[in-house]
Amino acid sequence: MxxxxxxxxxxxxxxxxxxxxxxxxxxxxxxxxxxxxxxxxxxxxxxxxxxxxxxxxxxxxxxxxxxxxxxGYGRDEIVDAITAQLKELPYYNLFPGAANAPAIRLAAKLCELTEHEDMARVLFSSGGSDATETAFKMARQYWKLVGEPERVKFISLRGGYHGLHFGGMSACGGDAWRRSYEPLVPGFFNVESPNLYRPPFEGVDPETLADMCAHLLEREIQFQVPDTVAAVIAEPIQGAGGVNVPPANYWPKLREICDRYGVLLIADEVITGLGRSGELFGVRNWGVKPDIMCMAKGITSGYIPLGATLLNERVASAWEAEGPRSVVMHGYTYSGHPVGCAAGLAAIDLVIQExxxxxxxxxxxxxxxxxxxxxxxxxxxxxxxxxxxxxxxxxxxxxxxxxxxxxxxxxxxxxxxxxxxxxxxxxxxxxxxxxxxxxxxxxxxxxxxxxxxxxxxxxxxx
Ligand SMILES: Cc1ncc(COP(=O)(O)O)c(C=O)c1O
Structure with missing residues (x-):
C-alpha cells in the first residue's frame, strides 16, 4: 500500500x-x-x-x-510490565490448586502499604464494583464465622457511589443510579451525609453538621438493631456524588460509632486509593483505620482492569481460627489476573517513586x-x-x-x-x-x- x-x-x-x-x-x-x-x-x-x-x-x-x-499516559514502566507478563504467563487462576507470582507479590505489596491500617489479606477482582461487592460478601461471611450470623445489614451515605452491581447500587446514595434497576437488594439502608454545599440541615457550622449526620447514622444503627448491622460503607471523599469533602471530624465519628456497636467500617477507596486525594489512601486524611478497604482504578493507573478488597487483621483472622472449614466462596475467574497484578506493581511503584x-x-x-x-x-x-x-x-x-x-x-x-x-x-x-x-x-x-x-x-x- x-x-x-x-x-x-x-x-x-x-x-x-x-x-x-x-x-x-x-x-x-x-x-x-x-x-x-x-x-x-x-x-x-x-x-x-x-x-x-x-x-x-x-x-x-x-x-x-x-x-x-x-x-499519566505513555508510561513505559507499566506497558513493559504488562507486555513481559503477557509473554511469560498471560493468565492463570487463583482457585484451589494454583497461584501466580504477580498476585502473590501485589497482595504482599498492598498489605505493606496499608500496614498502618492493619490490612492483612487481599481478595482481587476486576474493578471497583467487584471490590465493593466483595467487601459486602466478606463482611457478611465474617459475621457468620464469628458467630453473629444475624449481622447482615449495610448502611451507606446519601451522595455515596459504590459501583453498579446489585450490592453496590443498593448502597449508592442517589436515585439516578438506582431507580431504573429497582428493587434493590434487601438489607441496605442510607443516611444523610455532611454535604457542605447542599447540607441536609441549614444554618450550622461544618463540625456541627458532621456531628448531626453522625448522630443520624447512630440512630439508624439503633433503629435497625445493632446486632443485625454488618457494616457501614463510605468513601473518604465522595467522588461521583460531586466531590464532597466531609468535615474533618466526620470520619473519626464514623469509626467511633462503628466501634460502639461492633459494626465494621468499609472505606471505598476506589477513587481515593493510591494518591488522588493528596494522601496515599483517603482515610489518612482523617486519621481513621477502616476494617475493609476497596481499591481499583488508580491501582493500575487504569492501564488494565483490576480491583482489590483488603481485609484488616480483625476481619481476616476469622478465616484463620481453628474450627470448622471456612471457605471463601467468592472470587472470579480474573481474581488475581497476573497481567493486572503485574500492571498494579508497576503503577504503584511509579506513584511511590515519583x-x-x-x-x-x-x-x-x-x-x-x-x-x-x-x-x-x-x-x-x-x-x-x-x-x-x-x-x-x-x-x-x-x-x-x-x-x-x-x-x-x-x-x-x-x-x-x-x-x-x-x-x-x-x-x-x-x-x-x-x-x-x-x-x-x-x-x-x-x-x-x-x-x-x-x-x-x-x-x-x-
Ligand atoms: C467510589 C467508587 N466505588 C466503586 C466504583 C465502581 O468502580 P467500577 O466502575 O470500576 O466498577 C467507583 C467508580 O467510579 C467509585 O468511584
Missing part, C-alpha cells in the same frame, strides 16, 4: 468510527439517543496528562481517564485556589471544592438560591464544549465539572485549566 493509500485508509476508518459511535454500543450512564445526536470525541492516543482524539485534537485530560490514570501523592496535594491545592478565584468573575459558579486532584466546580442558575442547572439546561454542556475547543477536557455531570487529572499534573497545566475555564465561562452566553 502506498503512503497515500495508507492515509486514505486511515481517514476512511476514522470517518467510519465517527459514524458508527453510539450505533452498536451502549455507553455507560448515557442516553443512547444523546450519543448519536452529539457524538463524543473518540480518544485515540495519550501522552503524559494529555489525550488526542481521532481528529488530532490534543487535550489536557481533566478526567484522568475516569479518575484513574494516576501516573511521589505523585505529594504532587496531587501540592498541584491540587494550587488548582483549587485558581478555580476558586474564578468565583469572583463568574456568578454561574456556585461552589468549588475538592482535595488533592479531585475537584468539582458546581454551576448554578442563581448563587443565592443555589438553584442548579438540570439535565434539560444546555449551559454546562456548552461551557464544557468551549473548554474542549480550547484543549481542556472536563467531565460534566449535569451541573458539575469534575476535574480529576493524572497526578503528574504540573502547576502550569493547572493554570491552563483555570484560564481555559475562565474564557469558556466568559464567552458562553447563558
Amino acid at each position: 502506498s503512503a497515500l493509500e495508507n492515509m486514505q485508509a486511515v481517514l476512511a476508518d476514522a470517518n467510519w468510527l465517527k459514524q458508527e459511535v453510539g450505533h452498536h454500543m451502549f455507553h455507560p450512564m448515557a442516553d443512547p439517543k444523546d450519543t448519536v445526536a452529539n457524538p463524543p470525541p473518540i480518544i485515540a492516543r495519550g501522552d503524559g496528562a494529555y489525550v488526542t482524539d481521532l481528529d488530532g485534537r490534543r487535550m489536557l485530560d481533566c478526567q484522568g481517564g475516569l479518575w484513574c490514570v494516576n501516573a 511521589n505523585l501523592t505529594a504532587n496531587a496535594a501540592d498541584v491540587g491545592a494550587h488548582l483549587l485556589a485558581g478555580l476558586r478565584s474564578l468565583m469572583d468573575r463568574h456568578e454561574a459558579i456556585g461552589d468549588v471544592r475538592g482535595k488533592g486532584l479531585m475537584i468539582a466546580v458546581e454551576l448554578v442558575k442563581d448563587r443565592a438560591t443555589k438553584e442548579p442547572f438540570t439535565p434539560l439546561d444546555s449551559y454546562p454542556g456548552k461551557v464544557s464544549d468551549a473548554c474542549l475547543a480550547n484543549g481542556v477536557m472536563l467531565r460534566t455531570i449535569v451541573n458539575k465539572f469534575i476535574i480529576s487529572p493524572p497526578l503528574i499534573l504540573t502547576k502550569e497545566q493547572a493554570d491552563t485549566i483555570v484560564a481555559v475555564l475562565d474564557h469558556a465561562l466568559a464567552s458562553t452566553p447563558r
